[in-house]
Amino acid sequence: MKIFEIMTRDVKLVSPDDTVESAAKRMGEIDAGALPVAENDRLVGMITDRDIAIRCVANGRGPATKVRDVMSEEVKYCFEEEDIEDVAENMGEQRLRRLPVLNDDKRLVGIVSLGDIAACEEVDASGEALRGISQPGGLHNQSGPAAQ
Secondary structure (H helix, E strand, O other): OEHHHOOEOOOOOEOOOOEHHHHHHHHHHHOOOEEEEEEOOEEEEEEEHHHHHHHHHHHOOOOOOEHHHOOEOOOOOEEOOOEHHHHHHHHHHHOOOEEEEEOOOOOEEEEEEHHHHHHOOOOOOHHHHHHHHOOOOOOOOOOOHHHO
16 A cells, blocks of 8 residues: 555645744644644644754743744655555654655655554554654653652
């Protein structure tokens, strides 16, 4: 199967000049943790709930901060004609939960998530992607110095 068969086509976008507040509201409206950022009909970045928490709020920036100031500019993507198994493997290797989907002209035509892949009954690719995504990223300690 090809990615275009399972991707979400109705992708909500934000502009680099939108505020973080408006991006967060849109995420809430569509119950998503990430939004593609587009400018002049081109994908220029992604903003995630984590970008907002870490690059904006944790740094003392307010809701009027521009998306361009906190978005991730390096965007991984796939093409609509790629095989689901290949994309799932790539997502696992790169530890990604979602990817923008582009056509041959590099125009955004959709987004594919790990959930989309997992819901695909004809392909058993979600397990491999999930194993890669779920690999520990390093030593974590949320209990703080008092617990040591």
